[in-house]
Amino acid sequence: MSERVFITGLGMISACGNNVKEVLESILALKTGIADINYLSSVHKNAIPVCEVKLSNEQLGKVAEVENVQNFTRSALLGIIAAKEALKSASIENVNELRTGLISATTVGGMDRSENFYNSFFNDKESGKLIDIVNHDCGDSTERIADALGIKEFVTTISTACSSSANSIMFGARLIKNNILDRVVVGGTDALTRFTLNGFNSLMILDPTGCKPFDENRAGLTIGEGSGFIVIESEKAIKASGKKVYCELTGYGNACDAFHQTASSPDGNGAFLAMEKALKLSGLKADEIDYINVHGTGTSNNDLSEGIAIDRIFSGNVPKFSSTKPFTGHTLGATGGIEAVLSILAIENGIVYPNLRFTEQMKELNFKPNTELITHCEVNHVLSNSFGFGGNNSSLIFSKC
Amino acid sequence: MEAFITGLGNISPQNTLDNTKFLEEIVDYPSAFLKSIDPNYKDFVGPILIRRMSHIIKMGVAAGMTALKDAQVEQPDAIITGTGLGCIEDTENFLGAIIENNERLLTPTPFIQSTHNTISAQIALLLKCNNYNSTYVHRGFSFETALLDAMLQIDEGTCNSVLVGGVDEITQNTFKITERLGLWKKGAISTINLLNYKTKGSITGEGASFFVLSDKNNGNAYAKIKGLKTFYKPENNAAIQENIENFLEANSLNANDIDLVVLGYNGDIRFDGAYDYVKETIFSKSNISYFKNLCGEYHTAGAFALWVAAKAIKNQEIPKAISIRKTDKSEIKNVLIYNHYLNINHSLTLLSKC
Secondary structure, three states: OOOOEEEEEEEEEEOOEOOHHHHHHHHHOOOOOOEOOOOOOOOOOOOOOEEOOOOOHHHHHHHHOOOOHHHOOHHHHHHHHHHHHHHHHOOOOOHHHOOEEEEEEOOOOOHHHHHHHHHHHOOOOOOOOHHHOOOOOHHHHHHHHHHHHOOOOEEEEEOEOEOHHHHHHHHHHHHHHOOOOOEEEEEEEEOOOHHHHHHHHHOOOEOOOOOOOOEOOOOOEOEEOEEEEEEEEEHHHHHHHOOOOOEEEEEEEEEEOOOOOOOOOOOOHHHHHHHHHHHHHHOOOHHHOOEEEOOOOOOHHHHHHHHHHHHHHOOOOOOEEEOOHHHHOEOHHHHHHHHHHHHHHHHHHOOEOOOOOOOOEOOOOOOOOOOOOEOOOOOOEEEEEEEOHHHEEEEEEEEOO | OOEEEEEEEEEOOOOOOOOOOOOOOOOOOOOOEOOOOOOOHHHOOOHHHHHHOOHHHHHHHHHHHHHHHHHOOOOOOEEEEEOOOOOHHHHHHHHHHHHHOOOOOOOOHHHHOOOOOHHHHHHHHHHOOOOEEEEEOOHHHHHHHHHHHHHHHHHOOOOOEEEEEEEEOOOHHHHHHHHHOOOEOOOOOOHHHHHHOOEOOEOEOOEEEEEEEEOOOOOOOOEEEEEEEEEEOOOOHHHHHHHHHHHHHHOOOOHHHOOEEEEOOOOEOOOOHHHHHHHHOOOOOOEEEOOHHHHOEOOOHHHHHHHHHHHHHHHOOOOHHHEEEOOOOOOOOEEEEEEEEOOOEEEEEEEEOO
16 A cells, blocks of 8 residues: 555646636636526526537537437537547557556536427327436446556446545545555546526525635536546556646545535534545645645535535634636536646646636634635645545645656 | 355346245236336335435345345345336436437436435435445346345355345336337236247236345255356357357356256347257257236346246245246256346346255
8 A cells, every 4th residue: 555646647627727727827817717507408597607628519519520420419419528538648559468457436427318308208108319318327438438548457437526536536535545456547527417506596505606615705616517537556557657647636535424425514523534645645734735726616505514614624824725617617517527637737837727707705604715826836645535425535635756 | 156045035027025935926918018016115215215215226125135134144244236217217217307408407316316326325324334335236237246246245255144136127218218219018918928929029017036145055045056157149059059058167056957948039020030040959958938918028127037946946846827837847957047138138047946
């Protein structure tokens, strides 16, 4: 278990851009991905803003380089694009040269197509196109990605709501440390669906004006879609290849809030434990963290609970932090992957992201998020939080090496 | 990698929840749709909570609690679940409401309970357990990767005991859809005689099979799990054979050391060829059994197989209803489970007598 885990590749697609470079440029230009619904068919069009990837399925199919795009769900297409980019950036040409795995994460899988199927099926059990339902389950998008990448050695999928991708990164790291795999493509993908849009809307936690994380007047989240993957490799693998390393995954922690199916505990206990475990594993002291990419959804409940947990972990001495969800939206099962990529880019480029759309400090907290784009700064250690329904909370720590 | 199975909790289409018994009375079903035999769930969860729980959550919680009680563990150090389709009943309910009400005035409860991690989360909530909690959702790898995670937790020394399970439910709708996809046998059958038909289509089932894995034998362990391997889309039988032989070798065993092979035969002639092959080649001298004539085919049926293997070792018995080949091997020391889902997700699990 002494094995170290390094990041060698990055890939993502979100409402801010279709690859790592585009997303980063949007963020540096302070451009939000929040906009009206364009592609999703929903009665909430023009009423609830979202963070939709600005490409149709046909266009995504071209970027993903797949044939017969009608056989793919949107989650699968997004995932293939980000995972391929990650593999390419890690300069991996022959995936089967080493024991290479894929661990993806998703919350809705092929729901974007199932919705169409059930529209007909509920009226007549003999109707509904079967091609719209065969890809419903969460494993489908992962297998599509695995096949696009040629990965056979190890394939699985995690679904722990909005912490899914963080857990896929964590499990991948453990498989490397346990000498089961040499390198793993880890992250997640989720498309925008009527199911999740209406789900969060029924909970009345979608901000009609767009999310304002950690703001006193925050009124909910902005749902998004996208995919984020990173390639992690063992120390042995990178020594053999001598390839460029972005940084190291030094810590991770998973804890369960065990308070309520959807609400976070008032003392942020699950969040506290996840961060504490990650710090302990990394061997870092809390004051060594330079930046926290917070979960920061913009819901009243999450930001308060997470804020209190952060205050407890850092004993009032809170480092710079921001939520990048005002750029990308809350991409559910993909969020841990996308935010891992952003955390790594913060280290790589010496940036601290601004918490866009923030105006007023929360009354319950005596600290506020970073609101300016900071460049040319030293970022050595980044903590990334992902928390989900069911109290499934996970934290990751990326460190410069 | 080694962990002891110290607790069982199995809700299935058979009478499997009583841990003192091992398939004494077999239930034969007349069609391809095997529903779970449900206990009185109020014995496991309070009446207010139980009303809100869908069938899959009830099965998962009751099976999980039974396994913990069996192992005399109050707070596991991790809770890990595998499920192929997750909370499909609540998913369908919410989808139906979206369609019926044209996306307006929806009740959030089915949405809240539709997420795949609800079972792990509900068990944690009932136990007030803040420890590691995760859910795997990958077809025929769902349970097997949950089990791998659990084994690693023990191996890494971070956990003394882990609650791990596989759970899936079928609804009338999912049955209908998968039937239209050609997955199940049509018309009247006797499920117990699944292998007699030699036709296309299997039978489907549901259930929740939970286990407590421990780093130590509490003196009453059923068996120990010694290895686990998943492999994806093997090209042919030779690739399957290579995977099995490498797996045995990695565990310092050869085919003759395996006393019982539990195979995932599901009665669909399109998918049973791999089992015929390993039965007649690698394991031509081992006892052979199967299990899907009891529980049906579903993403996490492998969890039912683990229950069969653990009980067979503990009781030193292979029930007649699942036996395919009986040899004169007198002791069941090593058991290998080989299962695959639609020839895509293949898995090997090795168990030994404690």
